[in-house]
Amino acid sequence: MSIQKTSDRRKLEEHLPSLPWFVQQFIDYKLPDLSPSSLLEYVRDYEFFFGYLRMEGLSEAGKNADITLLDLERLHMDSIVGYRLYLTTRMEGTNSRTTVSRKLSALRSLFHYLSQIAEDEHFYPLLKRNVMAKVEIKRIHKPKDTAxxxxxxxxxxxxxxxxxxxxxxxxxxxxxxxxxxxxxxxxxxxxxxxxxxxxxxxxxxxxxxxxxxxxxxxxxxxxxxxxxxxxxxxxxxxxxxxxxxxxxxxxxxxxxxxxxxxxxxxxxxxxxxxxxxxxxxxxxxxxxxxxxxxxxxxxxxxxxxxxxxxxxxxxxxxxxxxxxxxxxxxxxxxxxxxxxxxxxxxxxxxxxxxxxxxxx
Structure with missing residues (x-):
C-alpha cells in the first residue's frame, strides 16, 4: 500500500467511531471501490453535516454518533436548502461551488445506499424516505471551462x-x-x-x-x-x-x-x-x-x-x-x-x- 493510502486509512479508522453505525456500514460497503483518501473526504463531509443538524435542532443527538435514521427520514427539502445556504454564506470558511457540490454528492451517495441498497433484518430499506433524491447537483467543471x-x-x-x-x-x-x-x-x-x-x-x-x-x-x-x-x-x-x-x-x-x-x-x-x-x-x-x-x-x-x-x-x-x-x-x-x-x-x-x- 502507498504511503498516502496507509496514512489515509489510519485517519479513516480514527474518524469512524465518532459517526453513526449506518455510516460505518456505508464506508465498509464502499471500501473495495474507493480509495481511503476519497472515503476520508466523505467522512469529513458527514461529520460537518451531522454537526449542522445538531446545531440547527434538526436532531436531538448529543453527538454525531447518536444521529438516527429517523433524523434523516424527517428532513424536509427546506433543511437541505438551508444547509446549502449555510455552506455558501457563513461568515468563516465559505465553500466554493465545487466544494458545495462535492459535499451534497457525498450526502446523496449515503442516502442512496441507505434507501436503495442496505436492508434491515426484514429485508426493508434502512431509510424509508430519501430527501436527497430530490436534490439536483449540477456539474460545475466542464472540460471546456477547465481549459x-x-x-x-x-x-x-x-x-x-x-x-x-x-x-x-x-x-x-x-x-x-x-x-x-x-x-x-x-x-x-x-x-x-x-x-x-x-x-x-x-x-x-x-x-x-x-x-x-x-x-x-x-x-x-x-x-x-x-x-x-x-x-x-x-x-x-x-x-x-x-x-x-x-x-x-x-x-x-x-x-x-x-x-x-x-x-x-x-x-x-x-x-x-x-x-x-x-x-x-x-x-x-x-x-x-x-x-x-x-x-x-x-x-x-x-x-x-x-x-x-x-x-x-x-x-x-x-x-x-x-x-x-x-x-x-x-x-x-x-x-x-x-x-x-x-x-x-x-x-x-x-x-x-x-x-x-x-x-x-
Whole structure:
C-alpha cells in the first residue's frame, strides 16, 4: 500500500467511531471501490453535516454518533436548502461551488445506499424516505471551462525544457547573493530539477511522485511503476513511461542521492530530503514538493505555476503528439471525459483525435 493510502486509512479508522453505525456500514460497503483518501473526504463531509443538524435542532443527538435514521427520514427539502445556504454564506470558511457540490454528492451517495441498497433484518430499506433524491447537483467543471482557466497558466513548448534548466542553473544565479538560499540550491538542484523533469516528461501526479521507491524505476527502459489514483488493487503497480528528456536529470540525481542526503540503505524512497539538523535523509513530502515548485516558478516569472500545472503542461504537450486515448492511459484518467480538457487547450478538436484513433 502507498504511503498516502496507509496514512489515509489510519485517519479513516480514527474518524469512524465518532459517526453513526449506518455510516460505518456505508464506508465498509464502499471500501473495495474507493480509495481511503476519497472515503476520508466523505467522512469529513458527514461529520460537518451531522454537526449542522445538531446545531440547527434538526436532531436531538448529543453527538454525531447518536444521529438516527429517523433524523434523516424527517428532513424536509427546506433543511437541505438551508444547509446549502449555510455552506455558501457563513461568515468563516465559505465553500466554493465545487466544494458545495462535492459535499451534497457525498450526502446523496449515503442516502442512496441507505434507501436503495442496505436492508434491515426484514429485508426493508434502512431509510424509508430519501430527501436527497430530490436534490439536483449540477456539474460545475466542464472540460471546456477547465481549459479556459488553464490558458496561459501552463508551460508550453520550449518552456518545458527552460524551466528544468532554470532550476539547475538560473535560480542559483538569481539568488547567489543570498548565502542561505544559494547553499540550499547547490544542495538540492539535481533533485529538484529531476522532480520537475519527471513530471514534465511523464505526467505523474505529485502523490505518485512522493510514493515512488528506488526499485520502482527502470531507467534503461524509461519506466516507472506507480500506484495510480483510483486503482484499489494494492498489490499492483501500473507501468508508466517517461520521455527520454528525463533520463539525464534522473541519472544526475541518482549519482548524489545517497551521499548528499545521507540516505540510509533501508530508505526505499526515490526522492529524499535532509532536514536541518538531521543525521540521515528521509522521504520527501507532498507539501515539500509543492512548495519547491512554487519557489522556482515565482523566480522563473510564472507565479501561477504549481506542481499540478506541470502535469497539465505535460498532458497538453503529449496530446499534441498523440490521441485522446493514449493521453488518457498515460495520465491514468478513469475516463476520456477528464482528458477532454487537453483537446480544448490545443488547436485540435475532439473529432480529429477520435478520427485518428479509428485510423490506427
Amino acid at each position: 479556459a482557466k488553464l490558458k496561459g497558466k501552463i508551460l508550453e513548448e520550449e518552456e518545458l525544457l527552460e524551466f528544468v534548466g532554470y532550476i539547475l542553473d538560473g535560480y542559483g544565479r538569481d539568488v547567489e547573493r543570498n548565502k542561505q538560499a544559494h547553499y540550499a540550491h547547490l544542495q538540492n538542484r539535481e533533485r529538484d530539477a529531476c522532480i520537475a523533469s519527471l513530471i514534465l516528461n511523464s505526467g505523474l501526479r505529485v502523490s505518485e511522485v512522493v510514493n515512488l521507491n528506488l526499485d520502482d524505476l527502470d531507467l534503461n527502459n524509461k519506466l516507472l511503476y506507480v500506484y495510480r489514483k483510483g486503482n484499489n488493487d494494492e498489490t499492483f503497480k501500473t507501468p508508466v513511461y517517461f520521455r527520454e528528456q528525463a533520463k539525464d536529470e534522473l541519472s544526475a540525481y541518482l549519482a548524489v542521492r545517497q551521499a548528499r542526503y545521507h540516505t540510509p540503505k533501508r530508505e526505499k524512497a526515490l526522492f529524499i530530503t535532509l532536514p536541518n539538523g538531521a543525521s540521515e535523509g528521509k522521504r520527501m513530502t507532498k507539501r515539500a514538493i509543492q512548495e519547491m515548485i512554487i519557489k522556482y516558478a515565482k523566480r522563473f516569472g510564472k507565479p501561477f505555476l504549481t506542481v499540478h500545472k506541470l502535469r497539465h503542461s505535460f498532458a497538453t504537450d503529449y496530446y499534441l503528439q498523440n490521441d485522446i486515448y493514449k493521453t488518457k492511459e498515460q495520465l491514468g484518467h478513469a475516463s476520456t471525459e477528464t482528458t477532454e480538457v487537453y483537446a480544448h487547450l490545443t488547436d485540435k478538436t475532439m473529432s480529429e483525435a477520435i478520427e485518428r484513433r479509428n485510423g490506427n
